[in-house]
Amino acid sequence: MRVLVLSDIHANLTALEAVLSDSGDVEAVWCLGDLVGYGPDPNEVIERVRGIPGLLCLIGNHDQAAMGIIPLSRFNHDAGAAAAWTTHTLKPENLAYLRSLPSKITFEDFTLAHGSPRQPVWEYILDLQTADVNFEAFTTDYCLIGHSHLPLIFLREEANGKAHLASVAWGEQMPLRPRMILNPGSVGQPRDMDPRAAYALLDLKDETWQPRRVEYDVAQVQERMLRAGLPERQAMRLLAGW
DSSP states (O other): OEEEEEOOOTTOHHHHHHHHHHTOSOSEEEEOSOOSSSSSOHHHHHHHHHTOTTEEEOOOHHHHHHHTSSOGGGSOHHHHHHHHHHHHHSOHHHHHHHHTOOSEEEETTEEEESSOSSSTTTOOOOSHHHHHHHHTTOOSSEEEOOSSOSEEEEEOOSTTOOOEEEOOOTTOOEEOOSSEEEEEOOSSSOOSSOOSEEEEEEETTTTEEEEEEEOOOHHHHHHHHHHHTOOHHHHHHHHHTO
């Protein structure tokens, strides 16, 4: 089975459509959370995602903020302002869809979480120490995460060994080998100094992971954000990918 793995769309419909087009034919889509927040298209993104066949979808921290579960005081000023705008913009049926999403899913050899298997919605896995602790928090061979907006691959090849980082080779198929924590990066707001939308293709039959990037019309998204009255800083960061 060929799976499209994506995360952190953040209400950026243009980037999402570019990813869906670039990924080609897939049998399933696994979305690791944060459908909304920051971007100008929260309703359109939810409606596009929920209609995808073979979908597994998680809730993220910005999704919970839009629902009022996480207080806006936990976000910086711009993120909080975007979350408040999103709350007032979302249709009732799309808020209900966000409420229906789980925080963690296990599918065969894969654990799916937005932040981490230990704290599915909020914890970031950015360093080896945090990765080591989280390898103890799931029992499957692989864990897929988002949240940080950074494409990252952590490996631990021995039961009592230490985690280490593997390099991300864009467009190349990487063999999966137990145990791994894999982050595809962000579709709608990359933060690795590359503005292109990031995602990954997972081949369950061949047991490979292929990180991929695709360009999209950033200026069009920035224009919609500014027209909606969303924070200018959030619009400007899309251009440089930070």
